[in-house]
Amino acid sequence: MTGHKIEYTSVEAFPLEPEIYRELNYEPKDVLQTLHENQQLERGNFKLKKIHSTLQEIPLPTNSFDIIYFDAFAPSKQPSMWEFPMIEKVCDALTPGGLFVTYCAKGQLKRDLKSLGMEVETLAGPPGKKEMVRGTKTR
Numbered sequence: 001m002t003g004h005k006i007e008y009t010s011v012e013a014f015p016l017e018p019e020i021y022r023e024l025n026y027e028p029k030d031v032l033q034t035l036h037e038n039q040q041l042e043r044g045n046f047k048l049k050k051i052h053s054t055l056q057e058i059p060l061p062t063n064s065f066d067i068i069y070f071d072a073f074a075p076s077k078q079p080s081m082w083e084f085p086m087i088e089k090v091c092d093a094l095t096p097g098g099l100f101v102t103y104c105a106k107g108q109l110k111r112d113l114k115s116l117g118m119e120v121e122t123l124a125g126p127p128g129k130k131e132m133v134r135g136t137k138t139r
Helices: 029-037 084-092 107-115
Strands: 006-011 040-043 046-051 065-069 094-102 118-124 131-137
Touching (some): 084 094, 084 107, 107 131
Parallel strands (some): 065 094
Antiparallel strands (some): 040 046, 094 131, 118 131
16 A cells, blocks of 8 residues: 555544453554554654544544544444434534445445435344444435
8 A cells, every 4th residue: 555644543432452452362452552552653644643532521622534434332232323313423524425334234324324424334244243334424
């Protein structure tokens, strides 16, 4: 990806404690530890910013993100993350042509995305996931 700059922002209400991520069997361990222990990190064309908060508590600037990977737990486990005002807030933060991606494939989510002017596609999921949803911001 020569020449492309990636700015990755993560919002995490409950980040892993050091005693947990230090026990993970990922290599190289120094990279994993660096990612977990730094709120901001910049290496070459990659910039990481981690926000220790909930999505409900932070403002999301309009038209600011090209891709949002919405990795909330299922609507049955975290219903407030899937209510229309939250989905609207997240979609408003996308740039025109931006992508909203999630493993949730509920019909209500697809209807909400469409009502927000998103072009919605249901895609095959990776191993362990039946399907996923991709919404493209069209307005």
